[in-house]
Structure formats: C-alpha cells, structure tokens
Amino acid sequence: MTDKDDETDPEIDSPGIDSESDATRRFTDSTDTGDRDGTESFGTSSLDDIVLDDVDSEEDADEASRGLFDDLLSGEPIFEKKEVLRPSYTPRKLPHREDQINNMATILVSALRGDTPSNILIYGKTGTGKTASAKFVSEELEATSEKYAVACEVEYINCEVTDTQYRVLAQLANKFIEKNREHITGRIDRLESLREDVRDSKSSLAETDFESIDEIESTLESLRDERDGFEEVPMTGWPTDRVYSTFFEAVDYTERVVVIMLDEIDKLVEKSGDDTLYNLSRMNSELENSKVSIMGISNDLKFTDFLDPRVKSSLGEEEIVFPPYDANQLRDILQARAEVAFEDDSLSEDVIPLCAAFAAQEHGDARRALDLLRTAGELAERDNTDRVEEDHVRQAQEKIELDRVVEVVRTLPTQSKLVLFAIILLEKNGVHNINTGEVYNIYKSLCEEIDADVLTQRRVTDLISELDMLGIVNAVVVSKGRYGRTKEISLSVPIDETEAVLLSDSRLGDIEDVQPFVQARFDQQ
Numbered sequence: 001m002t003d004k005d006d007e008t009d010p011e012i013d014s015p016g017i018d019s020e021s022d023a024t025r026r027f028t029d030s031t032d033t034g035d036r037d038g039t040e041s042f043g044t045s046s047l048d049d050i051v052l053d054d055v056d057s058e059e060d061a062d063e064a065s066r067g068l069f070d071d072l073l074s075g076e077p078i079f080e081k082k083e084v085l086r087p088s089y090t091p092r093k094l095p096h097r098e099d100q101i102n103n104m105a106t107i108l109v110s111a112l113r114g115d116t117p118s119n120i121l122i123y124g125k126t127g128t129g130k131t132a133s134a135k136f137v138s139e140e141l142e143a144t145s146e147k148y149a150v151a152c153e154v155e156y157i158n159c160e161v162t163d164t165q166y167r168v169l170a171q172l173a174n175k176f177i178e179k180n181r182e183h184i185t186g187r188i189d190r191l192e193s194l195r196e197d198v199r200d201s202k203s204s205l206a207e208t209d210f211e212s213i214d215e216i217e218s219t220l221e222s223l224r225d226e227r228d229g230f231e232e233v234p235m236t237g238w239p240t241d242r243v244y245s246t247f248f249e250a251v252d253y254t255e256r257v258v259v260i261m262l263d264e265i266d267k268l269v270e271k272s273g274d275d276t277l278y279n280l281s282r283m284n285s286e287l288e289n290s291k292v293s294i295m296g297i298s299n300d301l302k303f304t305d306f307l308d309p310r311v312k313s314s315l316g317e318e319e320i321v322f323p324p325y326d327a328n329q330l331r332d333i334l335q336a337r338a339e340v341a342f343e344d345d346s347l348s349e350d351v352i353p354l355c356a357a358f359a360a361q362e363h364g365d366a367r368r369a370l371d372l373l374r375t376a377g378e379l380a381e382r383d384n385t386d387r388v389e390e391d392h393v394r395q396a397q398e399k400i401e402l403d404r405v406v407e408v409v410r411t412l413p414t415q416s417k418l419v420l421f422a423i424i425l426l427e428k429n430g431v432h433n434i435n436t437g438e439v440y441n442i443y444k445s446l447c448e449e450i451d452a453d454v455l456t457q458r459r460v461t462d463l464i465s466e467l468d469m470l471g472i473v474n475a476v477v478v479s480k481g482r483y484g485r486t487k488e489i490s491l492s493v494p495i496d497e498t499e500a501v502l503l504s505d506s507r508l509g510d511i512e513d514v515q516p517f518v519q520a521r522f523d524q525q
C-alpha cells in the first residue's frame with residue numbers, strides 16, 4: 001500500500017457513509033493502481049472508463065451509498081426464516097388438530113380404495129386451521145395415492161375468488177383438461193418407447209396388445225389428435241350448460257376418485273346460490289368412470305340454512321367442527337413456528353404467552369396470533385434491538401388493530417363515510433353522548449357540501465347501527481324518561497387516524513373546509 005493510499009483510504013477506520021463515498025472517489029483517481037479491495041483483476045483504466053468519468057454518475061454513486069441500509073443490516077437479525085410466520089406457509093405439523101385431521105382421513109380413505117368418500121362440511125371460525133388441515137390431508141391423500149398407484153385427485157378452489165357457478169365449473173373443467181392432457185402425454189411417451197423397443201426387437205410386441213409397429217403408430221396418431229382436441233373453457237362467454245358438460249366429460253375421461261375442496265363455500269352460495277353445489281352433488285349418479293366427492297369449508301355456521309334441502313343433506317353427510325383455540329393451544333402453535341422463524345434467544349419469555357393471550361381474547365384465531373408475533377418481531381427489528389420484548393407485542397396489537405380500522409373505514413360506502421365524518425366532527429367540537437339528530441344535521445350539511453344524495457334520518461340510524469356492528473362507533477340506547485329513548489353515540493376508534501382515512505377519499509377530501517360552517521350550526525343550537 002502506498003502513502004497516498006493511506007491518506008485517501010478511510011475504510012481502515014470508519015466504515016459507513018464516508019467510506020463509501022471516499023471509496024467512490026478512490027475509483028475516480030487515475031493514479032490509483034487498483035491493487036486494493038480485489039480490484040486488481042479489472043485494472044484501473046477500465047473502472048474509470050466504465051463508471052465514474054462523468055459528474056452525474058458520481059452523484060448517483062454518492063446517492064446510493066448513504067448507508068440507508070447499512071444500519072438496518074448491522075443489527076443482529078431477529079428472524080431466521082420470517083416466511084414461516086406468513087399465512088401462505090403450510091406447516092408440516094398442526095398441533096391440536098389431530099382429531100379433526102384423523103376424522104377427515106378416516107372419511108377420505110375410501111378414495112384410496114376406489115370408492116366415493118362421503119361429502120364433508122368443515123365449520124369453524126376464522127383462523128382455526130380449517131384450510132391448513134384440509135390442505136395437509138389432501139397432500140397426504142395425493143401422496144399415498146401415488147404410492148399405491150391409485151387414481152385419486154384433490155382440486156382446491158377458493159370460492160372467495162372464484163365465486164360464480166360459471167367460474168367454478170370453468171376452473172374445474174380446465175384443471176381436468178390439463179390433467180387429461182398430461183395423462184395422454186404419459187401414454188404417448190410409453191408407446192413411443194415401446195415403438196423404439198419393437199424397432200430393436202420384434203419380440204417386445206409379445207406382451208402387448210399390439211401386433212405391429214403400424215398399429216402403435218396409428219394409436220399414437222389418434223392419441224395426439226385426442227390430446228389436441230380438448231377445448232378449454234374461456235373465462236366468460238359460454239352457456240353454463242356447455243361449461244358443465246365440458247367439465248363433466250373432462251372428469252369422466254378416466255377412472256379416478258376426485259375430491260373437490262371448496263374453501264369459503266358460503267361465499268359461493270351467498271354470491272350465486274346453490275346451483276353449483278346442486279350440480280356437483282348429483283353428478284355421481286351420471287358419471288361412468290369417475291367418482292366425485294365434495295369437501296366444503298366455511299366459517300359461517302348458518303350458511304346451510306340457505307341451501308335446498310337436498311343439497312343440504314347431501315353436502316353435510318359428514319360434518320367436522322373446528323373449535324377456536326384457547327390460549328394454551330395458541331402458545332403451542334406459536335412455539336412450534338417460532339423455533340423455525342426466529343434466531344435463538346431472540347424472544348423474551350413473555351412474548352409468546354402474550355401473543356397467545358391476545359389472540360385467544362380475539363376468538364382463538366391462530367392467524368391473528370401469528371400476525372402478532374411477526375409484527376412484534378418486525379417492530380423489534382425496527383428498534384434495532386436483537387430481542388423481541390413484551391412491549392413490542394403490545395405495540396403490534398395496536399398496530400394490527402389500527403390497520404384493521406383503516407381497512408374497514410377505507411372500504412365503507414360513501415354514505416357511511418359521511419355519517420362517520422359527522423360523528424367525528426361532533427366529537428372534535430367537544431360534543432359528547434351524541435344523539436342521532438345531531439349526527440343527522442351535520443350529515444345533511446356534509447351531503448349538500450359534496451352534492452351527495454341525502455338519506456332519511458331512519459336510514460342514517462341504520463348506518464349508525466352498521467358502524468356500531470363494525471366496532472367503529474359505540475351506540476347505546478338510553479332512556480330519557482318521558483322524552484322516550486335515544487341513542488348515544490361515541491367513536492370507538494382513534495379520531496385523527498380515522499379522519500385522515502376519510503379525508504383520503506377523493507369525494508370527502510374537500511370537506512375539511514366546512515369546519516367553520518359546522519361550528520356555526522353548533523352555535524345556532
């Protein structure tokens with residue numbers, strides 16, 4: 001190293017922002033011999049030529065080296081494998097779901113014997129492991145069917161996304177068409193290799209149904225035609241009966257047992273009635289080669305009330321209930337996941353019990369518990385500490401709650417937003433125990449301000465009740481003696497954040513200006 005190097009090389013004692021920019025300068029120095037930092041193999045001139053011989057790129061390089069990420073990277077990482085805490089991760093073990101899993105397996109094992117399993121309905125509140133358990137069982141089922149070479153397939157459909165009869169049938173039809181193509185391709189491959197064997201030695205024909213290479217060729221030809229002849233269902237445009245018959249033929253193409261898993265099945269019924277379920281449940285009497293069984297998953301226990309009695313009894317041949325987890329069970333679930341997700345010793349003792357306790361209060365929701373743990377870890381990471389503490393969990397709880405409120409408020413219809421905004425304005429002006437009449441007055445003036453339809457007071461009362469059910473406001477009915485009964489309304493969510501979300505709606509954005517006007521109305525009262 002030369003004297004000059006010593007003067008200009010700051011990396012020796014101070015890593016970070018300066019070292020980066022000085023290192024950059026170093027590369028622009030034409031006398032640099034390039035014998036540091038492993039740059040010798042490039043040669044100095046090439047670095048000068050390529051990168052830093054104009055001012056702009058020098059600035060760019062400076063910009064890119066302010067150490068924005070360095071501080072974040074320098075702390076001890078808390079997570080070893082964060083994705084293990086995300087909902088998309090399917091754990092290999094599902095503690096406290098052994099009974100439900102065994103139950104499902106006992107019903108579905110008939111598929112491996114070539115019989116039709118009973119239809120199953122799975123119920124349970126959100127986050128109780130219904131989807132995870134059902135997916136686990138179906139993976140096991142498919143793996144075992146491969147092991148014993150039994151034709152058994154599971155098709156998963158999320159009815160929140162695929163929510164009409166057309167889409168469900170089209171998606172199923174296309175999946176089976178793809179499987180049929182794969183099936184034919186397998187046969188073609190086997191026949192092609194047989195053809196090669198026969199070319200080498202005619203005796204290879206002996207144990208087959210073919211008498212000549214020509215016969216193999218013509219079978220190959222017709223298989224290729226058949227494979228190319230499948231017509232996929234477009235995502236819109238066909239009459240439903242054509243979609244159904246395409247699906248029917250595709251399923252019945254080979255001998256197999258098919259389990260159709262309809263997750264969030266209540267959403268399908270809510271959106272498009274029970275026709276799909278009716279059609280699927282009566283298929284078996286017409287299928288010649290295959291057998292179909294349905295596994296419906298729902299977190300709405302009452303959805304079967306809306307079903308045709310025939311569909312209801314057919315679908316609910318077997319019912320499996322997933323009860324909410326209690327705090328101890330959630331603790332076990334979190335413990336198992338945390339061991340993989342976090343670095344050793346990065347969780348203080350209280351973290352898992354507290355996450356479990358919060359989520360158990362909620363309604364025994366494992367998804368919520370995992371979210372809390374992940375968010376607490378992220379907050380600790382942001383604090384640059386190497387340990388997640390109880391306080392991070394409390395902050396995480398607040399953050400998740402606020403995120404939920406923001407999401408609910410953001411997606412409210414405009415009229416509900418106006419009603420909520422009226423309540424906020426009243427609270428901001430120091431009105432407590434707000435009554436419906438006061439809300440209605442402000443609401444009307446807000447509507448006039450943005451040219452929105454003005455609903456009746458009765459309708460606004462309903463909207464207030466809806467906001468109450470969503471947990472955004474608290475509306476209690478109080479008796480005023482001989483003046484009758486009235487509602488007293490108060491806000492249940494943080495006022496500033498909620499107001500900010502409302503004002504981010506383009507229609508409500510201008511309303512900020514009506515504050516003096518609202519004030520004037522109070523003065524008149």
Ligand SMILES: Nc1ncnc2c1ncn2[C@@H]1O[C@H](COP(=O)(O)OP(=O)(O)OP(=O)(O)O)[C@@H](O)[C@H]1O
Nearest residue numbers: 087094095126127128129130131132299333366367
């Ligand atoms: N027993 C368990 N062991 C480990 N993880 C679990 C368990 N139960 C649930 N989970 C996890 O909790 C999250 C939610 O589970 P899942 O999606 O199966 O719930 P769900 O009952 O289907 O809820 P929803 O009705 O809202 O779809 C997933 O990340 C899942 O891996």
